[in-house]
Amino acid sequence: MADAQLHKKLVLTNAFRCLECGKCTATCPISRYNGSYSPRRLIGRMISQDPANVALDPAVWTCLTCGLCNTRCPSDVKYSILTKELRAEAARLQNLPTITHGGALQATMRLHATSEQPQDRMGWVTDDLKVAEKGEWGYFVGCLPYYEAFFSDIDANPIKIAQSVVRVLNELGIEPVVMKDERCCGHDLLWGGDVKTFKMLAERNVKMIRETGVKKILTACPECYRTLEVDYREVVGKLGFEVIYITEFLADVSAQLAEKMGEIKQTVSYQDPCRLGRQMGIYDSPRKMLNIVPGLEFKEQAKHGVGAICCGTSSWQNCDATSKRIQTDRLLGAKAVGADTLVTSCPKCYIHFKCALQGESIPEDQKVEVKDLIVILAEALNGKK
Amino acid sequence: MATETKAEFKPKILVFACNWCSYAGADNAGVNRMQYPPDIRVIRTMCSGRVSPGHVIDAFRMGADGVLWSGCHFGDCHYIFGNYEAEKNYKKLEQMLKLMGVDHRRFRLEWVSAAEGNKWAALIKEFVEDIKAAGPSPHKQNGTKPVELPVI
Ligand code: SF4
Numbered sequence: 001m002a003d004a005q006l007h008k009k010l011v012l013t014n015a016f017r018c019l020e021c022g023k024c025t026a027t028c029p030i031s032r033y034n035g036s037y038s039p040r041r042l043i044g045r046m047i048s049q050d051p052a053n054v055a056l057d058p059a060v061w062t063c064l065t066c067g068l069c070n071t072r073c074p075s076d077v078k079y080s081i082l083t084k085e086l087r088a089e090a091a092r093l094q095n096l097p098t099i100t101h102g103g104a105l106q107a108t109m110r111l112h113a114t115s116e117q118p119q120d121r122m123g124w125v126t127d128d129l130k131v132a133e134k135g136e137w138g139y140f141v142g143c144l145p146y147y148e149a150f151f152s153d154i155d156a157n158p159i160k161i162a163q164s165v166v167r168v169l170n171e172l173g174i175e176p177v178v179m180k181d182e183r184c185c186g187h188d189l190l191w192g193g194d195v196k197t198f199k200m201l202a203e204r205n206v207k208m209i210r211e212t213g214v215k216k217i218l219t220a221c222p223e224c225y226r227t228l229e230v231d232y233r234e235v236v237g238k239l240g241f242e243v244i245y246i247t248e249f250l251a252d253v254s255a256q257l258a259e260k261m262g263e264i265k266q267t268v269s270y271q272d273p274c275r276l277g278r279q280m281g282i283y284d285s286p287r288k289m290l291n292i293v294p295g296l297e298f299k300e301q302a303k304h305g306v307g308a309i310c311c312g313t314s315s316w317q318n319c320d321a322t323s324k325r326i327q328t329d330r331l332l333g334a335k336a337v338g339a340d341t342l343v344t345s346c347p348k349c350y351i352h353f354k355c356a357l358q359g360e361s362i363p364e365d366q367k368v369e370v371k372d373l374i375v376i377l378a379e380a381l382n383g384k385k
Numbered sequence: 386m387a388t389e390t391k392a393e394f395k396p397k398i399l400v401f402a403c404n405w406c407s408y409a410g411a412d413n414a415g416v417n418r419m420q421y422p423p424d425i426r427v428i429r430t431m432c433s434g435r436v437s438p439g440h441v442i443d444a445f446r447m448g449a450d451g452v453l454w455s456g457c458h459f460g461d462c463h464y465i466f467g468n469y470e471a472e473k474n475y476k477k478l479e480q481m482l483k484l485m486g487v488d489h490r491r492f493r494l495e496w497v498s499a500a501e502g503n504k505w506a507a508l509i510k511e512f513v514e515d516i517k518a519a520g521p522s523p524h525k526q527n528g529t530k531p532v533e534l535p536v537i
Pocket residue numbers: 017018019020021022023024025039040043072073074075076077079
């Protein structure tokens with residue numbers, strides 16, 4: 001990226017308006033535990049020196065891109081977006097992130113971008129689930145089949161999320177189109193600075209979705225949702241189909257679902273995923289869906305909605321002691337308000353929390369269950385049968 | 386390449402061999418002048434536990450027709466539990482590659498000790514045969530348009 005382009009990004013994200021008030025650092029969940037990390041200082045350096053210097057700093061990879069600081073900034077500096085842009089430059093300069101899981105997930109995404117071989121990813125569609133090849137409604141599954149395989153050792157079964165989506169849609173008489181050869185949405189590569197591979201995935205997926213002829217595509221992953229809705233448009237322009245987050249759709253037909261639900265005796269709290277909440281502004285529909293489940297008691301934590309704290313890791317990068325402390329805090333926070341289950345609607349929050357529940361960092365009597373929202377809805381529907 | 390036929394197909398096979406057993410096993414085969422096909426490229430790792438599923442997946446993207454992951458027998462790992470880790474990760478890899486549509490003949494996990502030069506030679510012969518039967522890998526990134534990806 002030429003310097004002029006980087007300068008433009010600084011302008012677009014309001015960086016030059018920074019007052020150096022330090023609210024971003026004060027609110028940042030990373031800075032809370034890692035005193036050497038300061039978004040204020042990084043912004044300061046970017047606008048007072050050559051921003052390319054900052055692109056060479058490993059700290060560009062420390063941010064969770066959770067966007068909490070954006071909401072507190074009196075000058076409307078969009079630090080998380082600036083980080084995304086800066087990372088593309090960082091990766092170009094070979095300042096690369098620490099990738100978790102030995103890079104297996106990023107390697108998978110890259111193979112998705114380049115391999116011409118069709119995948120064999122439909123094994124999760126069990127006989128009781130009805131999906132279609134043509135129709136008005138599509139369901140973008142995301143990497144769930146891969147997570148199911150890769151996270152087989154943390155007792156998570158993320159594929160239940162995809163199965164529950166189809167289960168709930170079937171209840172409403174919808175047989176969603178599920179693409180046999182859908183590729184990764186590319187979110188993690190984009191936020192990891194690999195814009196080139198991201199574009200390949202974007203073009204591939206958009207072409208594939210258009211070919212199915214669906215008018216509306218549902219997703220149950222906030223990252224897929226943001227990526228399709230916001231970042232794909234930047235690559236391909238007009239999409240030619242609508243992207244809808246699952247709870248937004250379900251909230252409109254909630255009465256129809258509510259009468260078919262059996263009781264679930266649980267006290268739950270909700271984790272706002274940062275992509276869904278602060279980035280896409282969806283706070284109400286997940287809560288509305290939890291409220292229709294008979295028997296379910298809802299407890300809000302102090303830090304929720306716009307002020308919610310991220311689950312501690314993003315884009316399969318940089319999982320460290322700070323991530324673990326943030327995750328532990330969130331889980332204990334749910335327990336503290338009297339919940340026995342922390343509900344999230346992001347497969348990654350779900351996996352991160354499941355991982356944090358392994359081991360002994362949280363005493364047994366302080367542990368809560370972690371569940372995906374859509375899985376609870378499917379369980380309530382099954383409860384009635 | 387369009388002109389490449391199965392008969393003249395020279396596979397590119399990547400082998401990860403741990404320093405303490407499998408690599409020494411390959412040396413043993415050499416010292417004893419055992420013959421095996423020259424289609425493999427060996428990467429020496431300190432332990433089979435150092436290899437990640439990501440390395441294997443990347444190898445397929447970068448043009449490998451087959452990948453062999455090899456270490457010490459259980460109980461013999463120089464770092465005690467490295468090969469147990471390798472086995473655990475290999476099981477995940479197996480499922481991931483199945484989802485990606487990679488032919489199961491193309492990847493393998495094997496234990497070869499420093500004394501098993503004969504086992505090494507036989508294993509490579511067999512693996513090369515398997516890969517030749519499977520043919521050129523369809524997973525290589527398109528050679529005419531190389532993708533510059535940041536390495537991990
Ligand atoms: S909160 Fe905004 S104005 Fe204050 S230091 Fe951070 S970026 Fe600058």
